[in-house]
Amino acid sequence: MKPRPNYFAGAGSIIWLLIVLVPIYVMVTATIQTQQGYASAGPLSLPSSFTLDNFGALVTGGFLTYVWNTVIVTVSVVAIVVLVVPPLSYAVVRSRSRGISLIFRTFLLGLAIPAQAVIVPIFYLISVAGLYDSLIGIILPTAAFCLPICTLILTGSMRDITPELYEAMAMDGATPMRSFFQLVLPLSKSGISTIIVFSALQAWNGFLFPLILTQSASTKVITLGLFDFQSQYGVNIPGLMAAVLLSMLPVLFVYLFARRALVQGLMGVGGK
Amino acid sequence: MKRPTTGRSRHSGGPNVGRPGFAWALPATVFFALFAIVPLIGVAVMSFTSWSGLGSPEFNGLDNWNKLLGDKVMMQSLWLSALLTVLGVVIQTPLSILLGVWAAGQQKNRAVLSAIYFIPLLLSSAAVSVLWRALLDPNFGIPGQLAGIFGGDGNLLGSQAGAIAVLTFVGAWQFTPLHTLLYQGAARSVPPVLYQAAEIDGAGTMRKFFSITLPQLRNTIVTSGILMVVGGLTTFDTVLILTKGGPGTDTTITPYYMYRKAFQSFDFGVGSAIALVLVVIATAISLIMVRATGYDKMNSAQEGI
Incomplete structure (x- = not known):
């Protein structure tokens, strides 16, 4: 029909x-x-x-510094996430320890903690640690808040590896280290690319942590630059729009060339 | 690495050799504890202190909580948060179901349009808010140019109803694509045989939608609804940039009020108390989510295979 x-x-x-x-x-x-x-x-x-003056004005206005800061924050956040999440997910999937089961549950509960809810103590911690108004002060909490969802995504991805494969590795006398690098990592590539995209988006688009934890022009990231630009020159709409357009270009680029990874990263799901 | 066999060991089979130990979980755990668990305890403690940002916080008992209970703006902010959340769910859910089911079709033009519908997702909340603030500018914006449609002085953000309408609309513009994607995926996984059977029985498009598609989307409606509720309750960037909680305190929702108390009035104690209210609400919702979706089950469907 x-x-x-x-x-x-x-x-x-x-x-x-x-x-x-x-x-x-x-x-x-x-x-x-x-x-x-x-x-x-x-x-x-x-x-x-x-x-084309609107883009020229952004360059002379220091917007490229904001872009560069955002790149540093994004790369660092992704690096932290990729270093700590795969070993944790591996332990969650393969360990029989009750402690690790408890840790996993705690991470799941962490899904519920909105960043706004803990921003005051984080501000206190970062200030006491002398990291106020530094990029590292943005990077650490941003990465930490990516962990629950990234762990959830990657754990789901690693559970699809059949137990027989692990047992075969163990029969050959493989240490957990060897199983991790030779079996787990190669078989969870798509899950890892999802958590990379997810955490990169969180870092690139992050607003609350930079707003609270930085103040100078030298540590400003793009989102905060947009906000400041809007508060100061709200009537210069072409200039504002140029800044908005510039802020989305890298994401657009990923959308055009790695659409599947971006969609999964945005939804914080999948990885299969 | 050897581990004592527990009662659960018969699940997921296999010997205990070659299993990762506690050390594998340690870096992520320490990191997460430091920046999420410690602050979570911290916010509870700080809600019983007074701190202006200088020196150290000092305990002041229930002062902050008493202040909050008598605070009209706080009570109003809870009501406004609930209102904006409900408006978001009520408007975005039908919209994204219709768009998602439509986009699930295999026609070529639908694929092209779906790719375009996705565009708002490429912008950060800050960028979306700055964009719409400029689009709705009272002097140089769209309402000014189309005064015939919008009427008045073109300042949509000047009244409470207008500001709430704008926040709801911008939220829908920003997040409908995400939920459309969820529904598109779900609609595609409805078994085609159901539709074929219905067609043999002579069911029309409407009948198929209400009797097959909609019931099959049940789980997605729950997931997407929870995402909308959590997202709605924690809205912050949009309010800060679009309305600054105004006019007056007319759109001062709870997260924004927390920000104002803590980081503009430097009353960090009261700010923490408001934040704790947020934590409790968000945790309650998330616990329901974890229960409903079975995420808390340690072993997957492959257990016991």
Whole structure:
């Protein structure tokens, strides 16, 4: 039976398309207009002026420092997550220790802790440790808050490795270390790529920790730069839009070339 | 590594040799304890102290809690958080079910449109909020250009109803794509044989949707709903950037009020007490989630195979 075209759904899908695309259209066209041109033409009109000054102004305004800081934070957070989560997940999947079972439960409970809820003590800890207004002060809590979901994702991924494979390794007299590197890591590649994307997104898009734990221009990350830019020059809409566009470019890049990994990382699921 | 055999050892079979020990879990555990568990205990302790950011916190008994109980803005913030959360669930759930089921179809144009629908997910919350603040600018924004539709002075954020509508709309714009993806995946895994059987019985599109698709999406509705509730209760970036909790305190939801108390009024004790309220609510919801989804079962479906 040939499906009939569904006109109701078709109309609805076009309306939602407009809701998604109109703001994107305004953003992109605003970035190439002068502030005056944008103001006189109005957001929805075709561009009446053309300039690349908005991007130039971002560069001279120090936005590249923010980008660089965000890159450092993102890479460090991913590095920490990739170093500590796979061994933990391996232990959770293979160990019979009750202690590890308890640890896993604690991590699951950690899924429930919103960052806002513990930001005051974290601010206190980071200040006492002398890490206030430093990138490392952002990196440590951001990485810690990635751990519960990343552990959950990777544990799920490692459970798909059949026990027979472990037993075969053990028969050959393999140490846990050897099983980990020769069996577990190669077979959980997709789970690991999911936790890399997930934690990278958390770090790249993170806002609360930078907001509370840094204050100078030299430690500013992109999200905070956007917020400050908005508070200070809220009327310079083309400049703001250029900054917003720049902040999403790396994620867009990943979306275009590693869509599956990005989708799974965003949803914090899968890894199979 | 040898380990005493416990009663559970018959599960997942195999000898105890070559199993990882406690040391494997240690780095992640220490790290997590330091930045999540210690602060969690810390927030409970600090809710009974007074601290202005200088010197050390000092105990002040139940002062913070008494202050909070008599605080109209706090009570209002709980109500506003609940309202925004419910509005989010009520609007995003039907929208993302319809879009997700629609996007699950194999037609080519649907694949293209789904890829475009995904775009808002590429932006951080901060970027989404800055974008919409600029789009809704009273002088240079869309409401000004389309005054015929929006009416008034083009300042949608100037009234409580307007500000709540904007926060709900922006939340839907930002998060509907995520839930659409969840529903798309779930709708694709509905066995086609169910639809074939219904077609033989002469069921139309509507009948198939309500009698087959919707019941099959039950679990996804629960998962997506819980994500929406937790996300809604912890909304912060959007409120800070779009409305600053205003006009007045008209959109001051609980996480934002915590931020204001702690980091703008430097009353960290009261801030901690508000944060503890958040922890309790979020934990309660998450416990339900863990129970409902069976995430707390240590061994997977492969146990006993």
